[in-house]
Amino acid sequence: MDTYKLAQELVETDPVESEVIFRRIFKKTGLNLHDTLVNNYKRTEGLETLIRNIALSARRANMFLERGSKEQDPSAKNYVDLDRTVSEISNGFIINQHNLISETIDKNPVVAPSQFWRKHLINHVKMLIDDGIDNFKRTLGHNYINFLNKSPASIHFKSHLDLWKLHGSTDVFLIDSDAPGSIGLKADVQHFNSVQINNAETWRVYTFLVSLMWEYAIIVDEHKILTRLQEPLYGNPLKIRRRSRLIGQDLTHSVAEYSLIKSKTNLQDDIRVLEIGSGYGRLAHLYKYLGAKKYVMVDISPAIIVAQNYMHNIMPNLKYFDFRPIDNFQSVEREFEEADVCFMSADQIALLPDKYFDLAINVCSLMEMKLETIDYYLKQISRTTTGYFYTKQWTLQKNLQDKIQLTKDDYPIPSDWTQIADRVDPAFTRLFEQIWKVK
Structure with missing residues (x-):
């Protein structure tokens, strides 16, 4: 036949x-x-x-x-399905850690946050204090790549409507959801123009978009990750379901990014990964679940605080190297090597060993940095990585606070790198994706 x-x-x-x-x-x-x-x-x-x-x-x-x-989410045992959960981490701890991390990073002006980020860090800390770190997926998470879209006219929505014309699935209508509740969907209003999903109509648009995104992820998910890995309950994600299965934007992004990298490189799963601007840890969760040997997360505050708390809750059996000020790498080398996941501040990337990583990643944060910071990080990737670099950024980024405008051709990629992938992200056509072979 x-x-x-x-x-x-x-x-x-x-x-x-x-x-x-x-x-x-x-x-x-x-x-x-x-x-x-x-x-x-x-x-x-x-x-x-x-x-x-x-x-x-x-x-x-x-x-x-x-x-x-x-598959059982380890964080489920402590999870209470309410609009607001009660955090075990005090506001005082968040403020003290934020100040400690910020003071450490500011010692190196090259990696100190841009004016763009300094403007928003205060708001991000305020979100954690006002609504609790245990609710960050409804607040701070929407300031990373979990986009709030309340209109079918948005570019993000149109991108998925184009994909829908291709796959034609009627399963996108099989949505069951709980109303957002009192915390709702918050973002940094100064950054995101007060986007709020605050009524039944905009909530329907948002949940339909998430269902369209899930359909796209199913197509590219050759390794069937979506059948094995679920959106962790910790962080109090929005309750959107298809056939009783919790779905969400973050897992679709992670699966799509992983699948593209896998399709374009010869990397296996037992690799060492460096992620710069790692957010709360959505990719770290996926890569460690799939067997990554080590995952090093480099970021500024309060992202590091959220990421440490998140990873400890959803993968409690791993060994962790938590953030702390470091004078020299030798003093922590043994503990670093024994850890599965390491959390480091932006300035500490200079302490990492040469040619240590198989893959470096940056998703939507190089574009928000100062030009000298971008150049610095790319050189650090060149020094620490012997495999590949995956990047996803806006095709055009206008950083008004730092008076910088970036297109995809403006990034100072080292001359000895070889480009192996360059495309517009079909799931959001304002973004481009590239993969580089690092020499």
Whole structure:
């Protein structure tokens, strides 16, 4: 029997095998699935039909595999499903840690936060104090890459409507959700123009967008991560479900980023990863779940405070190297080497060993830095990394506070790096993604 026809017949009876066959057929085209999803890619009718079949079989395969998935979120044992949870971390601790980290970083003017970030750090700390660190996924989390969109006219929404035309899934309507509650959806209003999801209509738009994003992640998730890994309850995420399964923006971003990196590199899962501007740890969670040997998170405050608290709660059995001021690397080398996850302030990247990492990552924060800081970090990546660098940034970033405007061609990439991927992010066309081979 024709292989294509066999895969079609297996969609309902054996969707897992059907998906494997369709993906194998696609690979024989010599194309990269991630590239063909970009809206301006010249797809033939046959190629679009094949992508629809991959989407359909993957969706059915996920439904089958999720029935046997009993993954337990370690943070669930302490979780109370209320609008506001009670934090075990005091406001005094947050303020003291924020001051300590900020003082440490400010000793090195090159990595000190830009005016753009200095303006917002105060607001970010205020969010943690006002609404609790245990609710950060409804407040601070929306200041990273968990975008608040309340209008179908937004570029983010339009990007996913274009993808929807391609995969045509009706499962996007199978949404069940709880109203946001008293905490709602907050962001830094000075930064995000007071975007609030504060009524039933905008909430419907937002939940539909998340469902569209989930569908896109299913297509690119060749490794079936979405059937195994769930959005952790810690941080009090918004309750949006499909077939009783909690879904969210953050996990879709992480799966899409991981899948692109995997498709373009020869990296295995047991690697050492450096992430600069690591936020609260969404990618760290995914990479450690999949078996990364070590994950080093470099950031400013209060992100480090949130990330430490988050990772300790959702993966309590790992060994951690928590942030502390360091005079020299030798004094902490043994503890650093024994740790699975390390938290370091921006200035401490200079202490890390040469050619130590297999992969370096930066998602949407280089674009918000001073030019000298961008140059410094790229040179540190060149020194510490012997594999690849993945970057995702705005195609055009206007930093009014620091009087800087950046396009993707303005980043001072070292001349001895080789570009192996460069595309517009099909899930949000204001962003570009690149992967570089680091020499």
